[in-house]
Amino acid sequence: MVLQLRGVTKTYETGDGPLPVLRGVDLGLNAGETLALTGESGSGKSTLLHLVGGLDTPDAGTIEVAGANVGAMGDEARAALRRGTVGVVFQQFNLIPALDVAANLSFQARLAGHDEPAHWVDLAERLGLTPFLRRYPEQLSGGQQQRVAIGRALAARPRLLLADEPTGNLDETTADAVLTLMLDLVRESDTALLMVTHSDRVAERMARRIHLRLGKVA
Structure with missing residues (x-):
């Protein structure tokens, strides 16, 4: 199992007092499995994703990614996890606006110690980015930029891919094409995918779906 959450809670302090966002969430995700996380705005979806990615820490419960307890990590270890x-x-x-497509794709791989040009060149080809390798982000369409973002994340050969509304800024046709490429690449690399989405159309393409309501799995 790549991801395991047990009894995860998170509360934020506000001017009006404590605001419970997650109230004891349990979920598991295996290698190669895709999971849609749905729910209304404010239900805790993005908070959960940030906790799993080590961008924040839970108040209680455990989050294990590839067998490592994320909540017990220090800042340096959590940064290494994301790399x-x-x-x-x-x-x-x-x-990164100052880097062209090729450099954006290779940047994360180098940080992760997986500087394998053949791998990210293959990803670029699969994502239809080969003609644009020397272009900068501002010279790309929204769909092309999102393909670069997906390729950059996968170039580091992660065990787990977190996606927060990755096609939300794209038109329906482009979103479908980008999502298909992402799912194909995830399946071939045996990467687990946890995706936050408001779209039923997107959620239906995942292997499983979990709905959050008021900070709990409904």
Whole structure:
């Protein structure tokens, strides 16, 4: 099992007092499995994704990624987790504007110690990016930028890929094409995929679906 959550809770302090966001979440995800995380705004989806990615820590419960307890890690260990074991794709593409497509694709791989040009060149070809390797993010369409973001995350050969509304900024046709490529690449690499989405169409293409309601699995 690549991802295991047991009794995960998270509360934030606000001007109006404590705000419970997650109230004891349990879930598991195996290698090569795809899971859609759905729920209304404010249900805790993005918070859960941030906790799994080590961008925040839970108040209680355990989060294990590839057998490592994320909540018990220090900042340096969690950063190392994101460099190699966990890949992240956001709705906002978060590409490095000063780097061309080739450098964006190879950057994360080098950080993870997986500087394998043949791998990211193959990813670029699979994602239809080969003609654009020397272009910069501002010279690409939204769909092309999201393909670069997916390729960059997978170039590091992560065990787990986290995706937060990765096709939310794309038109329906482009979103379908990008999602198909992502699912194909995840399946071939045996990477586990946890995707936050508001779209029923997107969720239906995942192997499983979990719905969060008021911080709990409904």
